Amino acid sequence: MTATESPSPPVTTTDQVTDDEGGDPDDKRSDTMLLARMAEAVYWAGRHLERAEGTARIVQVHTDAHVDMPVGEDVGWEPLLAIAGVDSEFAERYSAAAGADDARAAEEDVIEFLLHGDGNASSILASLTAARENLRTARPVIPREAWEACNNLWLSSTDHLSEADSREGRVRWLRRVIAGCQFIHGILLGTMSRDEAMSFLVIGQNIERADLTTRVLDVRSENLQPRGADDPYDVVHWMAVLRSLSAYQPFRRAMPARPQGDSTLRFLLQDDRFPRAVGACLTEARAQLKVLPHSERAQESCQNASMVVASAPVARLAVGGLSEFLEDVQLALVEIHERIDDTYFRPNFVGWEPATATR
């Protein structure tokens, strides 16, 4: 009997709902074991890759949209900081350096900070670095080519960092990041077994996606609320929202209406087929959770989030109260993450009975 590793009951109430005996053995897809630590690494790799790709797309679209806006109408570059959730980190780092009389954040500073700024743990480069580190840890459970593609993306993004200083070079750099992330996903889809490791990766990816979609909606609509529906720039704004999420074309095919507040919100929150719509992300995450052992509590939180989103009063939200609503959705997403973390990644789950003790 070891002193440090004595089996103790799990601190969560997981054991009340995870009844091994009652579970359907067919729920488990294979006998291959997946270390908790590996599951955590692929989950985070999924999140970081998604974050890098998502942030890159938003910066790219904002740069494009910026060019469209009439002088004096442009919203500046701060919204990007808000979407990425790094406004305070940015202020901390740049307000001291910049002249205090210049109230607006300079384009170069914002871009630098979002792409690779010191002190921005969720910059594109930091996300790629984290994805690479996680995939490096998870090498034994992911296809070799996927690791190589990620390593390559990280190398080329690092090598060409200075290129991103100009607007023209920035677009190239961002496209490389987006294409590189899509390439990695393509490899995973085409060559990775649909095993438990894949499930964790897809879950991480979808939680991050849903989170990003809510943040884009939140920040973009803040700037839109006062506008009238007849304002021609209202359409431009909503188109930018859709484009930030690669959703413009799918929206046009799915919705008869022009991109306006309510139709855009309905599509991005409730659509069940567009992969970046919050509803679709939650459906996918839940489907992946279903094949994992001991996932009941996480599934439950996923279902809760789905219900919140499905019951969104989109017409009313298009006029007001969207921020508060999106905050509820984000809290629901946090809960899904916490339950996954509790169930699989925390060390105290070790008190479980050996799964193969009867062998």
Next chain:
Amino acid sequence: MDLTHGSGTLGAVTAPTDSSAPTAGDLGPPGWLSYDPDPMYDELVGPGGTPRPAAEALWHHLAQLGPEALDERQAAAEREIRAIGVTFTVYDGGVGVDRPWPFDIIPRIIPRDHWQLIEAGLVQRLAALNLFIDDCYHDQRAVSEGVVPADLVTGSPNFRRECVGVDPPGGIWAHICGSDLIRDDQGFWYVLEDNLRVPSGVSYLLENRMVTKHIFPEMFRHYSIEPVDPYVGHLASTLASVSPSSGNPTIVVLTPGIYNSAYFEHAFLAQQLGVELVEGSDLVVLDDDCVYARTIDGLERVDVIYRRVDDLFIDPEVFHPDSMLGVPGLMRAWTAGRVALVNAPGAGIADDKKVYSYVPDIIRFYLNEEPILWTIPTYRCSDPGSRAHVLANLPELVVKPANESGGYGVLVGSQATAGELALAAEQIRDDPNRWVAQPIIQLSTAPTLCDEGIAPRHVDLRPFTLLGADGAYVTRGGLTRVARRKGSLVVNSSQGGGSKDTWVVDAPADPGVAAGFGAGDGSAP
């Protein structure tokens, strides 16, 4: 320009960038065609610059490519290695830095008939060493019958009292051996070291071949080259063969973690084997003395651990109590026969450099056979006569710590400064038991792409031998390590060495070269 050499025309070769270089017919080309390894033994090129029979096709092809194309291919290889992420970690002032794996594109060639003898010699050696290890932890017949002194066994820092009386699964202690082979200036083969603890390098051997296939695909038409990939399958069956459980065994690779210098290899092997890569904290030993892994489905029993953590760190209950790398209770599980550890704890007793000097006798004692491979005469500084000889002849000797690996602490007398020699002498006098010395062997060379073109650089060879309950296997060829500095004899990658792909080919050996095995008593002539 047309350049001729030796027996015939080698084709058009572009001169390197030096535009003032003499033209053909003058003093000879400035490029690598002036390659002359003399007085060393060279793996590919004989005296006078003529390629050895097995290397002819390669040599002529290199000539046709010319230095610029070769530089391009070298650059392509380096890009590929960087992209694949083949790295090793170097420690500099306590900080680990990941470096791309150094690789030279010119392969080293070994004729198959030489290789078959080497293979037989390596299997013989590993079989005898396993019997020796088992004897050390049981009756110590080798001591009682006077083959080795008692101090060699129980006085060794690698002797583990905890292993006494243990019968590991399959009766095998050292399942995986990474031997270091060298050739002298006559081309004679010797074993330099048997690494039985956690030898590394096999992943680089496999990756080197992969890169070569991409860099020199056309060469594979000219040669019938023995594949290296089957190693992984043999490793898997070796590991499975020592499982203590019936049925499909659960195998894991145990790594000290992502900051270990060989982490790349640990991850590579786990990936290739299709098994989990675990750290100590992923495993737990319960009251039933079984080892379990912390998986997303709770605890799952582990049967075989290919551990890449040193003995003294595997179990804080038994060894270093503050080790964070190990698993409390692991030794208990192993001695209870509930898990196989590969290699077994205590196997390092036989890769001591003092034991090395007794291996020919060990082979004769346990196998009743003559050793196939030669060993190098070794002076044990603990012996007063040998010590006096070593101290009097330091500049002509290589001095090595008896119990360390990785090339650390090795002093090559002929290349040392007076100060270094004085320090070595002092260390030997202070603690003679820690040191052995050997004559300096002028390692063979192989043509290597250097700043000055193709030049001879010293090489060694690390093949890997597997011994499971189901038989033995030796990698076809091995990892050729090359000292990148001119004249240097230190090939370890931790000391700045590079590497080469190694081809065992179905081509004739050089009739002018004796293989150098099986003659005499198994120690050097």
